[in-house]
Amino acid sequence: MPADLxxxxxxxxxxxxxxxxxxxxxxxxxxxxxxxxxxxxxxAQFSYRLxxxxxxxxxxxxxxxxPGRGVxxxxxxxxxxxxxxxxxxxxxYVTNAAAxxxxxxxxxxxxxxxxxxxxEFLTLDPGYDEAGREGDIVRLMLGEITxxxxxxxxxxxxxxxxxxxxxxxxLRRDPADSRDIDxxxxxxxxxxxxxxxxxxxxxxxSFVAWRQQLRMTQAAALLSAGQSATxxxxxxxxxxxxxxxxxxxxxxxxxxRRYAERLEPSIIGRAGQG
Numbered sequence: 243m244p245a246d247l248x249x250x251x252x253x254x255x256x257x258x259x260x261x262x263x264x265x266x267x268x269x270x271x272x273x274x275x276x277x278x279x280x281x282x283x284x285x286a287q288f289s290y291r292l293x294x295x296x297x298x299x300x301x302x303x304x305x306x307x308x309p310g311r312g313v314x315x316x317x318x319x320x321x322x323x324x325x326x327x328x329x330x331x332x333x334x335y336v337t338n339a340a341a342x343x344x345x346x347x348x349x350x351x352x353x354x355x356x357x358x359x360x361x362e363f364l365t366l367d368p369g370y371d372e373a374g375r376e377g378d379i380v381r382l383m384l385g386e387i388t389x390x391x392x393x394x395x396x397x398x399x400x401x402x403x404x405x406x407x408x409x410x411x412x413l414r415r416d417p418a419d420s421r422d423i424d425x426x427x428x429x430x431x432x433x434x435x436x437x438x439x440x441x442x443x444x445x446x447x448s449f450v451a452w453r454q455q456l457r458m459t460q461a462a463a464l465l466s467a468g469q470s471a472t473x474x475x476x477x478x479x480x481x482x483x484x485x486x487x488x489x490x491x492x493x494x495x496x497x498x499r500r501y502a503e504r505l506e507p508s509i510i511g512r513a514g515q516g
Contacts, residue, residue: 264340294329401444418479
C-alpha cells in the first residue's frame with residue numbers, strides 16, 4: 243500500500259458480534275442509506291440486499307447489488323459500500339477455516355433456498371450447537387454459497403418472462419435507448435399497466451430504476467476502461483454531463499472523476515494485494 247495512504251481500519255464486527263462460532267451474522271436495516279468508508283474485515287464477508295441497492299468497490303472492481311444478488315468478500319480485501327436510499331440486508335462473517343474464500347469479489351444470485359437457510363441461521367443463538375442440527379444448517383448454508391456459480395449477468399436482475407427479457411436484451415445492447423415505458427410495453431406486447439406491474443414483480447424494481455442501474459453498471463465499466471465522464475454520458479444517452487454526474491453520485495456516493503481516480507492501481511489495486 244502506498245505510504246501516503248492510511249492503513250484501512252479493521253471492521254469491528256468480531257467485537258459487535260462475539261465470534262463464539264466460525265460463522266456469525268446479523269440482519270441490518272438503514273432508513274436513510276449509508277456510506278461505509280474503505281475498510282477490511284478479519285473474516286470473509288457475505289452479504290445481500292433485501293431492500294435497496296448497494297454499490298461496492300474493491301480491488302479495482304465496482305459492482306451494483308440489487309435485491310437478490312449477493313457478494314462474497316475475502317478477509318483482508320479493502321472495500322467500501324454505499325447505499326443511498328433505505329436498505330435492509332443480511333450479513334455473514336466467516337472464518338477461513340469454515341469455508342474456502344474467493345480470490346476477490348464474487349457475486350452470486352440468491353436462490354430462495356439460500357435465503358431461507360440464511361434467515362434460519364440468523365434466528366440461531368450465537369453459541370449454536372455445531373455438532374447438531376444447527377451445525378448442519380450452517381454447513382449446508384456455506385455449501386450453497388461456495389458452490390454457487392458466479393452471477394452471469396452484470397447489472398440489475400433479469401426477469402424470467404421471455405417478453406420482458408427481450409426488452410432487457412434490447413437495452414443491454416443499447417443502454418442509450420431512451421424510449422418511454424409505453425413504447426417498451428408495446429414491444430413486449432403488454433399494456434402499460436401489465437408491463438410495469440410484471441416488471442416490478444420479476445426484477446424487484448421499477449422499469450425506470452432498472453434502466454438507471456443498467457446504465458450505472460455500464461458507466462462504471464466504461465470509466466474503468468479509461469473513458470472520460472463526458473464520453474460515458476454521451477454514450478449512455480444522458481441529456482447532459484450534469485445529469486449523468488448527479489445519478490452516478492447518487493448510485494456510487496462520489497463523482498465519476500473521483501471514482502476513476504480511486505480505480506488507479508496505485509490506490510485500490512495495490513491495496514488489495516499482499
